[in-house]
Amino acid sequence: MFNTPKIMYKGSTNAPLPITLLYASDNAVAQGDFRAAVDNMSGNFKSAPLTAEYLVSKQQPPPGTIIFVDCYYSNFTGYQIIQFLKKSKLFFKIPIVVLxxxxxxxxxxxxxxxxxxxYTVQPDSLQEFALLLECLVKLDWPTRKRDKKEFIYSLKNKITA
Structure with a gap:
């Protein structure tokens, strides 16, 4: 149900900064596309799968976590995932990107x-998908405020801060 690759991003200080990308989808093709895009991101990245139990484990997510949600599921909806995350004391502050x-x-x-x-429409090209993820990872999430004018995210209108 949840595929959660953990990656490391090498920041400007050359010290590894952990960035965890959690991907919620029950679609095997979408999960494979996400893994492939993460693997194709430029920079010093490593990926390793985590389990679905992580989201319900009462374990504090690491700093730098970003959650990606697929809207369409066979058994429930991405809307339900977003509602769960926003009601959770552990996850409500974590950025959510809908793919x-x-x-x-x-x-x-x-x-x-x-x-x-x-909200972003997932590119068909693996290279564009990886670039989209890289742009999202590089945002200054701790200081960023939600803004409806910037809610629809694409590589054409990418936000840099």
Whole structure:
């Protein structure tokens, strides 16, 4: 159900800064695409799978965590995942990026109202997908405020701070 690769990003101080990308999807193809994009990100990255139990383990997520959610599930919805995360004392401050293959206004509006930070249509190209993830990882998440004007995220209108 959840595929959660953990990656390391080498920052400007040359000290490894842990960045954990959690990906919530029950679609095996989407999970494979996410893993492949993470593996194709430039820089000093390592990936290792974590289990679904992590989200319900009452374990504090590491600093630098970003959660990516697929909106469409067979048994439940990405909306339910976003609601769970925003109600959780452990996860409510963690940035949530919705990855979707569909560019639908109603879906985007619902994700915004539930508390997601960004909505992005997943690129078909593996290289563009990896670049999109790199851009999102490099954002200054601790100081960034949610902004509806910037909610729809793409490589064409990427935000740099």
């Amino acid at each position: 979707s293959k569909i560019n639908d206004y109603r879906t985007q509006e619902t994700c915004w109202l539930l508390g997601a930070d960004f």
